[in-house]
Amino acid sequence: MDGQQSAPPPEATQIEASGSTTELTATGEPERWIDLQFTWAGKPFTLSIAETDRIFDFKAALHKLTKVPPERQKILGLTKTNKLPPDQERIADLRLATGKKFTLIGTPEGDELKELENLPDVVNDLDRDFTEDPAASAAYRNDQRNIRKVKEATAALKPNLIHPLRSGKKLLVLDIDYTILDTKPLTSGSLPPAECARPRLHEFLEAVYPHYDSTSQTSWMWLETKLVELGMIGSLKNYQVLLDKTPMFTVFTERDGKPWTHSVKALQIIWNHFPQFNATNTIHVDDLSRNFALNPKEGLKISAFKGAHTPEAMADRELDKLARYMNHIASVPDFRTLSHKDWKSVVRSLPRPDSE
Numbered sequence: 232m233d234g235q236q237s238a239p240p241p242e243a244t245q246i247e248a249s250g251s252t253t254e255l256t257a258t259g260e261p262e263r264w265i266d267l268q269f270t271w272a273g274k275p276f277t278l279s280i281a282e283t284d285r286i287f288d289f290k291a292a293l294h295k296l297t298k299v300p301p302e303r304q305k306i307l308g309l310t311k312t313n314k315l316p317p318d319q320e321r322i323a324d325l326r327l328a329t330g331k332k333f334t335l336i337g338t339p340e341g342d343e344l345k346e347l348e349n350l351p352d353v354v355n356d357l358d359r360d361f362t363e364d365p366a367a368s369a370a371y372r373n374d375q376r377n378i379r380k381v382k383e384a385t386a387a388l389k390p391n392l393i394h395p396l397r398s399g400k401k402l403l404v405l406d407i408d409y410t411i412l413d414t415k416p417l418t419s420g421s422l423p424p425a426e427c428a429r430p431r432l433h434e435f436l437e438a439v440y441p442h443y444d445s446t447s448q449t450s451w452m453w454l455e456t457k458l459v460e461l462g463m464i465g466s467l468k469n470y471q472v473l474l475d476k477t478p479m480f481t482v483f484t485e486r487d488g489k490p491w492t493h494s495v496k497a498l499q500i501i502w503n504h505f506p507q508f509n510a511t512n513t514i515h516v517d518d519l520s521r522n523f524a525l526n527p528k529e530g531l532k533i534s535a536f537k538g539a540h541t542p543e544a545m546a547d548r549e550l551d552k553l554a555r556y557m558n559h560i561a562s563v564p565d566f567r568t569l570s571h572k573d574w575k576s577v578v579r580s581l582p583r584p585d586s587e
Contacts, residue, residue, distance in 0.1 A: 262375055265327050267309075271297050271335040282323035283376040285483055286315050287492070289322060299337035309333035319483040319490045359486070359493075360520045361527040362572055368527050371482055371495070377525070380480045385503040396444055401561065402508040403443040404498065404529075406517035411550075413539035422540055429536045435550035442561035443514075446501065482524065498526045511565045516553065531556075531571035552578045 267278045276296055280289055290301035307313050309331065316324065361368040371377055408414040411429050416422035436445060479494040496517070502509050515522075515529050523530025533553060538544045556574045559581060563569060 262379070263323075265322070265331070266329045267327070268330065268332045269293075269335050270332075271299070271337070276335075280322055281376065281379065282321065283374075283379070284322045285318060285376065286320050286322070287318035287481060287483070288376070289315075290318070293335060297335065297337070298339035299335065300340050303337040303340075305336040307334040307336065317490060319492060358520050359524075360532075360572075361524050362520075362530070362570070365527070367484065368524055370484065371524050374482070377480075377482060381497050381499050381503075381525075384480060384497065384500045388500055388504060390501075390504055396505065396507065398507075400444045401442055401512040401514070401566075402501070402505075403439060403445045403557070404496075404501065404513060404515040405445055405447050406496075406515075406519075406522070407447050409535045409537060410516060410518045410533055411536070413537050413544070415537070416539055427539045429550055430545060430547050431550050435554045438554035439557050439561075442558060479522075493521045493524070495524045496522045496526075498529055510567055514557065514560075514566060514571070528567060528570075531574055555581060555584070 263282045264279050265282065267280065269276050269278065278292055278296065280292060290304060293304055293306075294300055305313075306315060309315070309327070310325065405411060411432055412424075412427045413422075413429075414427075417424060417427040439445070479496050481492060482495050483490065483492050485491055496515065498510075498513055498515060502513070510526070510529060513526075513529050514531055515526060516531050516533055517523065518533055518535040520530065520532050523532075531553075534549055536544065536547060536549070552575060556578050559577065560566070560569060
């Protein structure tokens with residue numbers, strides 16, 4: 232941690248209520264937990280689940296305990312029909328009593344790496360701009376389940392600081408996949424890592440380094456290796472990358488009257504560990520607006536980078552524009568006073584650099 236001290240999240244207080252556990256969170260809202268018992272492959276297990284959790288979380292907890300993936304799980308005895316409601320439904324809707332018993336049937340997956348089977352969804356027609364819907368963003372932030380997910384992710388995160396943080400710098404949270412590299416040929420091996428990188432990546436990082444410490448947000452197990460292959464870490468550069476394997480988590484809401492599920496990146500997880508950073512001095516660059524759902528004002532959407540090695544991709548200069556914008560706003564004391572939505576218009580209004 233290079234001398235950096237993590238700031239732990241507020242502790243929850245537990246009390247016993249009607250045979251179940253209730254947590255009083257930092258918001259003061261009670262959260263009821265249910266203790267369940269189940270058997271799988273002849274072995275007994277216990278599982279605690281919050282009523283504010285979703286069916287999605289229940290299946291994920293079973294997966295973690297048994298390695299039986301959700302699509303293979305058959306659950307007997309939990310409901311009268313032996314069928315679970317849709318993933319977005321809350322556990323409270325099942326009206327379970329603590330001590331409820333059920334049986335899980337299913338074949339576990341092997342220990343093989345599953346990362347490449349779960350690449351991020353890059354279908355942009357399902358994207359959503361939460362800067363235009365602050366009520367939806369507020370609903371996410373105030374959802375008791377999401378508050379707890381941020382707390383759990385904070386406790387689970389073990390940041391790996393390759394370089395120490397610098398005093399007085401702002402924070403750049405930089406998405407990896409389809410933002411600074413084309414992930415598809417990288418994971419398939421059809422192109423070497425250096426040829427998957429967005430043009431002028433190193434020049435961009437060098438340009439913003441005087442004002443920003445940079446971190447990445449991803450849960451990919453092979454991230455560090457790939458960044459080494461890209462030449463971003465492990466070599467002498469005029470910039471530093473702070474490797475942060477911050478987990479994303481899934482949130483649930485409705486869109487156009489239908490259930491809608493997507494993943495989010497919570498900047499609060501980073502801020503909890505490194506309190507010198509906060510909403511006043513953080514900017515999050517990503518090609519998907521929906522990843523900003525919990526922090527819409529800190530998000531800056533960049534165009535997706537795909538088709539590496541094609542003439543169009545090789546002519547991409549998005550990072551040059553981004554560097555000009557970020558250096559232009561670097562002296563602003565409070566980023567909350569800015570709107571990053573029209574950042575390209577701001578760049579067009581700036582004087583042309585001498586090199587152009």
